[in-house]
Each structure stands twice: as C-alpha cells, then as structure tokens.
Amino acid sequence: MSVAIRVIPCLDVDAGRVVKGINFADLRDAGDPVELAHRYDRAGADELTFLDVTASSGERDTTFDVVARTAEEVFIPLTVGGGVRSLADVGQLLRCGADKASINTAAVNHPPVIDEITSHFGGQVLVLSLDARRAPAGLTRSGFEVTTHGGRKGTGIDAVAWAAEAADRGVGEILLNSIDADGTKDGFDLEMIRAIRAAVRVPLIASGGAGVPAHFPEAVAAGADAVLAASIFHFGPDHALADVKNAIAAAGYPVRHGP
Numbered sequence: 001m002s003v004a005i006r007v008i009p010c011l012d013v014d015a016g017r018v019v020k021g022i023n024f025a026d027l028r029d030a031g032d033p034v035e036l037a038h039r040y041d042r043a044g045a046d047e048l049t050f051l052d053v054t055a056s057s058g059e060r061d062t063t064f065d066v067v068a069r070t071a072e073e074v075f076i077p078l079t080v081g082g083g084v085r086s087l088a089d090v091g092q093l094l095r096c097g098a099d100k101a102s103i104n105t106a107a108v109n110h111p112p113v114i115d116e117i118t119s120h121f122g123g124q125v126l127v128l129s130l131d132a133r134r135a136p137a138g139l140t141r142s143g144f145e146v147t148t149h150g151g152r153k154g155t156g157i158d159a160v161a162w163a164a165e166a167a168d169r170g171v172g173e174i175l176l177n178s179i180d181a182d183g184t185k186d187g188f189d190l191e192m193i194r195a196i197r198a199a200v201r202v203p204l205i206a207s208g209g210a211g212v213p214a215h216f217p218e219a220v221a222a223g224a225d226a227v228l229a230a231s232i233f234h235f236g237p238d239h240a241l242a243d244v245k246n247a248i249a250a251a252g253y254p255v256r257h258g259p
Contacts, residue, residue: 071097
C-alpha cells in the first residue's frame, strides 16, 4: 500500500509570534504559535513544523520555551528548526517535546555536524532545511543556489549537490523551501522539486508558493512525499487543511483524512 502524502502546516516564528511574508521578507503577524498548533492538530494535520526564522540571522538560540509550550498542544509529530547548530541543540529540542530537528545554516557551514547528530540520534530525527533560489547564470551546475540565515545570504553552493551530500551523510528527510516562490501563492517551484527528487531517495517535503488546494497535488506529482505551507492555512478558511487533503486525494494520491 502506498504511503500517505503528509500535509504539514508551518509555523514561522519570530519573537514568539507566528509570522508570514513573501520571499522570506516583509513579515506580518499570523498569531500565537501555541494556539495555531492546537488548531492544526485538531483539524487533522499530519505533522507540524516550527521554524524560528530569525534565530540564525540573529545568532541566537531557538526559543525553547515556546517550543515546549507548542509541543504540549500537539499529538502529531513536531519538527523544530532555526538556530539548531549542534548535537546539544538537538538533544534539548527533543527534551522540549520535538520529534525531529531541522538544520540549515550550521550544516552548510560545517557539514560534519550532520554525521555527529545522525550517528548519535539516528537519521530519523534530523531534517535538512534547504532554502534554495534560482542562481545567476553559471553560478551553479543545477541553476539553484543554497541560501542560509533564513534566506538572507547566498552561498554559491549548488542546491542539488548539497541535497545529495546531506542525504549521503544521513539526514532522514529534506525540507525544500523555495525562496523565489515563498509567500507568492503562485504555486510550488515544480522544476526545483523535480531536480532535488532526481538526486535523492530520502523523503522530500515541498514548501513555498502554495496559494490554492490545486497547487498541492502538482507538488506531489513533481516528486514530493509531503507538502508544507503557511499562508493558505493561517489566512485561509478554517477548512483549508481539509480542502488540501481532498485535492490530493482527488488527484489519486493517498492521504489520511480527519483528526
């Protein structure tokens, strides 16, 4: 039997509040993370992702107290990222109630940290958060570039090659965030999803650009094992999550219905 496609609301958190912007900028308030986590858990989300979007750029730790309060409200897998730099950080997140930790900037700066974390906790607890954008002509072989610090810094690193390396080092899955599509509501970056999917076998979560339920099965068709979004859930109707699952199911893909 096919594995169900996971639908994952994302809580981008800044200073203890959920925020959402466009292309990782112009953030606006979307509510309290604890309240939203509870709402999405009851609405039937398969997982929840909590990203402290300014922890790396602000060179500070993840807001562990908010993570702990959020974890108390959900009975579905919780992934937490933003400011995760070490084995100790992952351990603290797990103690706070997270099921998985997401790493980006620290892994780009020091790839062996992936080996350290996965050898200690296992690959199932570590998600590579890959914030990628289209690169200037000739900069990377694939045409996609890795960014760090919440999408604020380009690295010149080929996004497809980096995804393959991280998978080889043992990350359990990859969260692919399209900087170009983020918050636009114009649809997922299908070309980028296909490029990463062709390079890795680990589960791939597509993120960035979803505006209507019809966008989600397109991402699955491009190779995503899970779909993640924020705006359509935070600012859309209360039944948005059910609408997304219905659209995926109508396209012929398995989903889990109901809370």
